[in-house]
Amino acid sequence: MRTRIALILALAAATALSACAGRREAPALPAPTEAPPIAPQAPSGPVAGSLEDFRVNVGERVFFGYDRSDLAPEARQILERQAAWLRRYPSVRILVAGNCDERGTREYNLALGARRAAAARDYLTSLGVPGNRIETVSYGKERPLDPRSNEEAWAVNRNAHSQIVSGAVS
Amino acid sequence: MSVSKSAASDAPRTPRSGDPGPKPQLARRSRAARWTPALRVRRTLRPGSVACRLMFAACAALCLVFAVSPPARAELRVPITEGHLDPMPIAVPDFIGADERAQQIGRDVAGVIRADLERSALFRPLDPAAFIQRLTDVNIPPRFADWRVLRAQALVVGQATMLPDGRLRIEFRLWDVLGEQSVLGLQFATTPDNWRRIAHRVADQVYKQITGEEGYFDTRIVFVSESGPKTRRVKRLMIMDQDGANPFYLTGASFMSITPRFSPNTQLITYMAYEDGRPRVYLFNLETNRREVLGDFPGMTFAPRFAPDGNAVVLSLDQGGNSEIYRMDLRTRQRARLTDHPSIDTSPSYSPDGSRIVFNSDRGGTPQLYVMDANGGGVRRISFGEGRYMTPVWSPRGDLIAFTRQSGGRFAIGVMRPDGTGERILSESYLDEGPSWSPNGRVIVFFREASPGAGPRVWSIDLTGRNLRQMATQTDASDPAWSPLLP
Numbered sequence: 001m002r003t004r005i006a007l008i009l010a011l012a013a014a015t016a017l018s019a020c021a022g023r024r025e026a027p028a029l030p031a032p033t034e035a036p037p038i039a040p041q042a043p044s045g046p047v048a049g050s051l052e053d054f055r056v057n058v059g060e061r062v063f064f065g066y067d068r069s070d071l072a073p074e075a076r077q078i079l080e081r082q083a084a085w086l087r088r089y090p091s092v093r094i095l096v097a098g099n100c101d102e103r104g105t106r107e108y109n110l111a112l113g114a115r116r117a118a119a120a121r122d123y124l125t126s127l128g129v130p131g132n133r134i135e136t137v138s139y140g141k142e143r144p145l146d147p148r149s150n151e152e153a154w155a156v157n158r159n160a161h162s163q164i165v166s167g168a169v170s
Numbered sequence: 171m172s173v174s175k176s177a178a179s180d181a182p183r184t185p186r187s188g189d190p191g192p193k194p195q196l197a198r199r200s201r202a203a204r205w206t207p208a209l210r211v212r213r214t215l216r217p218g219s220v221a222c223r224l225m226f227a228a229c230a231a232l233c234l235v236f237a238v239s240p241p242a243r244a245e246l247r248v249p250i251t252e253g254h255l256d257p258m259p260i261a262v263p264d265f266i267g268a269d270e271r272a273q274q275i276g277r278d279v280a281g282v283i284r285a286d287l288e289r290s291a292l293f294r295p296l297d298p299a300a301f302i303q304r305l306t307d308v309n310i311p312p313r314f315a316d317w318r319v320l321r322a323q324a325l326v327v328g329q330a331t332m333l334p335d336g337r338l339r340i341e342f343r344l345w346d347v348l349g350e351q352s353v354l355g356l357q358f359a360t361t362p363d364n365w366r367r368i369a370h371r372v373a374d375q376v377y378k379q380i381t382g383e384e385g386y387f388d389t390r391i392v393f394v395s396e397s398g399p400k401t402r403r404v405k406r407l408m409i410m411d412q413d414g415a416n417p418f419y420l421t422g423a424s425f426m427s428i429t430p431r432f433s434p435n436t437q438l439i440t441y442m443a444y445e446d447g448r449p450r451v452y453l454f455n456l457e458t459n460r461r462e463v464l465g466d467f468p469g470m471t472f473a474p475r476f477a478p479d480g481n482a483v484v485l486s487l488d489q490g491g492n493s494e495i496y497r498m499d500l501r502t503r504q505r506a507r508l509t510d511h512p513s514i515d516t517s518p519s520y521s522p523d524g525s526r527i528v529f530n531s532d533r534g535g536t537p538q539l540y541v542m543d544a545n546g547g548g549v550r551r552i553s554f555g556e557g558r559y560m561t562p563v564w565s566p567r568g569d570l571i572a573f574t575r576q577s578g579g580r581f582a583i584g585v586m587r588p589d590g591t592g593e594r595i596l597s598e599s600y601l602d603e604g605p606s607w608s609p610n611g612r613v614i615v616f617f618r619e620a621s622p623g624a625g626p627r628v629w630s631i632d633l634t635g636r637n638l639r640q641m642a643t644q645t646d647a648s649d650p651a652w653s654p655l656l657p
Contacts, residue, residue, distance in 0.1 A: 067536070069491070105560040105574050105603055106428060106649065107473040108530060108537050110442075110449070111486065111493040111514040114470055118491025137449060138470060138488065142426060147400035149600075149622030 049089045049169035054162075058085045061145075062120055064158040067104070069115040071123055075160075079120060082162055083127035090133075091167035096120045098138045099145070099161060101154035106140055113138030120160035135165070246324055246346040246353055248292045248380050257294040258380065259321050260287060261347075263301055265328035265340070266308060275365050276330040279340060282369035283326065283376070285413060286387040290377065290613075291637035296320055308341055317347045326376060330365075338362040342372050344379055354379045366415060367656070374655070386608040387412060390653045391615065392430040392439055393628055395419065396646040400623075405648075407441060407454070412652070414642030420454055421461075430454075431606075432653045433476045439651075440464065440474040440483050451485050453500075465498050465505060473516045478524045484508070486516040495529055495546075508546035519563045519571075520544070521588070528552070528562040528571050528588070539573060541588060552590030561604055564588070565611045566654075570633075572605035572614055583616045585633065596635045600624070609654045615641065617648040 046052030054060060059082070062075035071079065086092055098117030100109040117136035125131045145161075146153035248258045262284045265276030280298075287293035303316040308329040317325050328342035341357035356375060358368045367388055374385025395408040405426045410417035421427040421443065430441035439454040451464045451471040465471065467487050474485040481500055486493045495509045495518045509515040513533035520527055528541050539553040539562045553559035557577025564571055570585045575595065582598035583605050601619040608615070612633050617626045625646035631638045641650070 067532075102601070103576065103579075104537075104558075105517070105530075105576075107486070107517045108514065108532075108560050110470070110472045111488060111516045114488040114493065115491040115514070122491075136491075137447070142403070142405070142428070144401055147623075 047169055049092075051164050051168045054082075054085060054092075054164055054168065058082055060163065061159045061161050063155060064116055064160070066101070066154070066158065067112065068158075069112065069119045071119055075120075076123065079123045080127060083124050083129050086124065086129045086133065089167065089169070093133045093135070093165045093167055095135045095137060095163045095165050096124075097143075097161045097163065098136065099143060099157055099159050100141045101157045102141045102144065102149065103154065104141060106142070109140035110138050113140045116158075116160045120162065124162075246344075246349065246380055247382065257292055258323050259296055260293045260324040260326065260376075261296045261298075261301065261317055261320060261322040262287070262326045263298055263305055265330045265342070266305055267330045269332065272330040272332050275338065275340075275362065276328065279328065279330060279365055279369040279372070280326075282366055282413070283373045286370060286373035287376065289413070289639065291632065292377070292381060293324075296322055308343055311350075311352070312345060314345075314347055314350045317345075322347050324376070324380065326372070328372065332362070333359065336362075338365060338368075340365070340368045340372065342375075344376055366411065370412070383612065384610040384655065386610050386613065386652070386655070388656050389609060390432075390436070390656065391628070391641065391650050392420070392432060392653070393617075393643065393650040394428050394430070394648045395643070396626060396648060407439070408643075408645075408647070409439075409456075410643070417644060420456075427452075429473060429649050431475050431651045434478060434480040434654055436653045436656055438476075438480075440476060440485075442472045442474065451483070453483075465503065467496075467505075473518065475519050477520050478522050484518040484520060484527060486518070495527070497544075506546075508542065508544075509549075510546075517561050521564045522566050522568045526588070528564055530560050530562060539571065539586075539590075552586065552588065553593075554590060555593055563605050563607060565607050566609055567611035570611070572607065574603045574605065574616075583614060583631070585614075594635070596633070597629070597631050597638060601626070602629075604649055606651045608652050613637075613652075615650045615652050617650060 046056055059078040062071065062078050096117045098113030098115065100113050104112065117138055121134045121136050124134055144157040146156045262280050264280045267273030267276040284295040288295050300320055303313050305312065305327055308327050312325055312327060325345040325347050326342055327345065328340060331339040333339055337359050339357060339359045343352050344354040346353050354375060358371065360368060370388035373387040377385035389412045390409055391412055392407060392409045394405045396403055396405055398404045404423045405428055406423055407420040407427045407430050408417055409420055425443055425445045427441055427443040430439045432439055437455065437457055439456065440451060441454065442449060442451050449470045449472060451474040452461050453464050454461045464483060469487055469489040472486050474483050476483055483498045483500065485496055485498065487496050492512055493514050493516050494507055495515050496505050496507050498505045511533050513531050515529060515531045517530035518527050525544055526541055527544055528539060530537055531540050534551060537558045537560050538551055539559045540549050540551050542549040557575050559573050559575050561574040562571050569587065571588055572583065572585050575582045575584050580598055581601045581603055582595045583602045584593060584595040586593040596614065599618050600621050602616055605614045605616045613630050614633065615628060615630045618629045619626045626648040628641040628643055628647045628650045629638060630641060
């Protein structure tokens with residue numbers, strides 16, 4: 001920038017000198033200036049701190065084995081990302097919903113879903129997310145994500161689903 | 171309902187409320203129905219069958235029924251404890267009516283009675299088109315030969331009368347066609363729109379007279395009516411008569427309601443709902459149409475069921491992923507914790523005497539059935555078969571516990587004795603779940619998803635494992651609960 005100012009001053013001085021000379025010449029072209037700096041790459045992903053950011057870049061569901069509520073390594077990784085994200089956005093509150101596949105009774109699965117939600121919640125709090133920002137609910141087998149009745153669908157339907165309730169960037 | 175001489179009640183009744191229905195009166199003595207004092211030759215239904223012994227065993231009870239009648243040996247019997255018996259052929263002609271309206275009611279009443287008896291599979295109502303005798307007076311003995319030739323063993327003759335005060339009188343007489351005697355005569359007076367309940371009561375009386383057990387036709391079923399795609403299923407409580415008539419919704423479509431159960435007096439329903447998003451146990455009062463949250467519990471409450479005296483509800487409370495069973499006193503609103511274990515403890519059900527509770531726990535690694543004393547002590551496991559055992563429900567007779575068994579990718583409804591012995595599977599499919607007993611403990615209702623992806627429907631099956639039938643519901647339906655006999 002300094003060199004540019006020096007250049008402009010030098011040019012101005014030259015112009016003045018020429019004007020002083022009294023010669024009618026074509027007005028000098030304005031000196032070129034640099035184009036504005038390139039804007040940072042337009043965001044290709046969700047706005048940081050948004051619901052979409054959480055869903056796409058963090059992951060909102062962790063999955064469980066059949067009749068299990070212990071956290072597998074992949075589930076822990078996702079919850080660790082959730083915890084880091086929640087620490088970064090401290091006004092966000094979440095609801096963790098525990099879900100089950102259809103191979104159990106309604107009442108047993110309500111209890112099992114509660115266990116799954118609690119397992120996810122407990123791990124988040126152990127990673128420094130205040131417990132008062134996390135609510136839990138169990139839907140048992142009542143709200144399957146995948147309506148089909150096969151192993152693939154059941155694996156998806158056994159989950160703890162962290163949903164942002166409030167405080168996300170919109 | 172016992173045979174009594176009490177005056178007929180004429181309290182009006184809407185289908186929605188559960189105020190006491192009409193009580194039966196003894197009909198006038200039939201003019202010619204003279205009871206032969208001489209001993210009759212015992213007519214065996216099935217020579218050499220256990221049925222004969224059962225008929226004898228039931229004689230004492232029958233004598234009570236006949237306390238108001240001249241003594242007679244009742245031979246018209248169907249034993250219902252046997253696995254198989256040909257249904258008893260019974261003729262139920264349209265009830266007699268003096269005018270067009272009475273005749274219409276008479277036709278409708280007889281139709282409901284025939285349908286009730288037919289569904290029980292203990293009776294085979296005969297086709298009225300084949301009847302020979304045109305009946306004109308309920309109190310004149312029928313021409314028995316006309317009914318014998320149809321192979322009818324029992325005959326129900328009834329009459330509908332519009333009374334001057336606007337009420338409807340239904341009277342009927344049950345005839346033993348082979349014994350040529352009247353074995354029961356009763357009458358009811360009520361508001362005309364109560365005719366369906368009267369029909370069910372007549373069917374209950376016939377059932378009781380012939381089987382020796384209480385009927386279950388004047389009852390209702392509450393269930394979860396389901397609609398919409400599986401991922402966004404709408405689940406609302408619906409109630410209907412046992413035969414599918416008079417269905418109506420109890421709860422709205424904006425929140426999910428599940429696992430309804432009747433109180434012993436049939437006036438309250440306890441259930442679990444996600445109203446305002448929080449899953450909690452509610453009480454619904456059928457009298458007032460009001461609902462309330464049951465107790466201020468610090469977590470999800472679910473799996474509620476009434477104590478047999480109606481003064482308490484036993485349920486599960488989840489706190490931090492651990493569910494325990496609590497008893498909530500409905501009068502004092504005090505709650506008592508009955509289990510104390512880091513496992514899942516849910517689906518509690520009282521024994522009919524209130525002394526014990528059967529429940530579901532995975533404390534042994536998989537969900538199994540356990541029995542404990544009503545105060546929570548003396549826990550012992552009772553299910554040791556192949557698979558996972560859930561949703562235990564104590565029979566109203568006390569002698570059996572019905573359950574859902576999950577094994578080999580399929581779900582079955584079965585029964586076992588309270589000590590875990592005598593396990594029997596009654597039905598099995600892709601998903602058979604959630605048994606509920608008829609008030610006489612002879613029929614079990616449950617819900618079934620017959621194949622993967624099929625919507626649930628309500629089915630019933632006899633304790634014998636026979637007579638599997640789908641119940642009439644307008645929508646997909648789950649979580650059926652059978653009411654006690656209506657008051």
